[in-house]
Amino acid sequence: MIKVKNINDFSVDTEDYDLVLKIRQEADIAVARQMVKDFAKKNGFSLADVTKIATVVSELSRNIQRYAKKGYICARKKHGKDGNVLLEVLAYDNGPGIKDVELAVTGGYTTSQRSLGLGLSGVRRLMDTFKIISEEGKGTIVITEIRRRTF
Amino acid sequence: MSDKVVPIIKLYDYLIVPIQIELDDITVEKLQMQLLNEISAKEARGIILDVSMVDVIDSYISYVLSETAAMAKAMGCHTVICKIQPNVALTLAQMGIKLENVYTANSLESALEILNQLD
Numbered sequence: 540m541i542k543v544k545n546i547n548d549f550s551v552d553t554e555d556y557d558l559v560l561k562i563r564q565e566a567d568i569a570v571a572r573q574m575v576k577d578f579a580k581k582n583g584f585s586l587a588d589v590t591k592i593a594t595v596v597s598e599l600s601r602n603i604q605r606y607a608k609k610g611y612i613c614a615r616k617k618h619g620k621d622g623n624v625l626l627e628v629l630a631y632d633n634g635p636g637i638k639d640v641e642l643a644v645t646g647g648y649t650t651s652q653r654s655l656g657l658g659l660s661g662v663r664r665l666m667d668t669f670k671i672i673s674e675e676g677k678g679t680i681v682i683t684e685i686r687r688r689t690f
Numbered sequence: 691m692s693d694k695v696v697p698i699i700k701l702y703d704y705l706i707v708p709i710q711i712e713l714d715d716i717t718v719e720k721l722q723m724q725l726l727n728e729i730s731a732k733e734a735r736g737i738i739l740d741v742s743m744v745d746v747i748d749s750y751i752s753y754v755l756s757e758t759a760a761m762a763k764a765m766g767c768h769t770v771i772c773k774i775q776p777n778v779a780l781t782l783a784q785m786g787i788k789l790e791n792v793y794t795a796n797s798l799e800s801a802l803e804i805l806n807q808l809d
Binding site for chain 2: 565566568569572573576586587589590591593594597598601646653654655657658660661664665
């Protein structure tokens, strides 16, 4: 069981999740993508949503690997109000944090050399809910959900 | 000899590249290198990347593909990306990602037609 350090008083317990993946090297990005993709498929998400989820995991795990060097991708199936089935992805790291979160999430901004700067804004657009908590010097948490569609 | 990650088929002055492997971050860089080397070696005027088997194209993969097309352009070679999967197209558009420097086609025939009409 890994209990995560607080970031802006927000804490994460990996015990709450069905899937917990450590991201440490570039190769882990594709692995995380595949594993969460399989998890989504197994839980009856449509191919369109599975593709979105895989893309989201790819973006978030790349951010972890690139900026924080180490972190976790967690996923779980949840039930929302109205009995909806949701898939939640949580990306967590104890990296440098994001100085201007609004700017980072808006899109077209990057602190990297070879990058479109569209990762976080892309995640926000693809998913149904998006929450980001970041503290400079402490780390970053992204929590995002997608509802299972019936079509 | 540099790393070959995909098979490349020469057709006239063009190279047809079926991408049937998972495009992880390391592989996509190797792909870029392989493409540039083959464009140079075979003096290709056009390349067709068949991505019908690619399930996920995220912002970094998009970046590298666009970058590769720009590099190919510098070598006098056009790039056509062929057969993007519907769900991948959906995801790219929703994320607001545009593939730069590339033509797109829905079939190999259309891709060849596009290349034939260029210069």
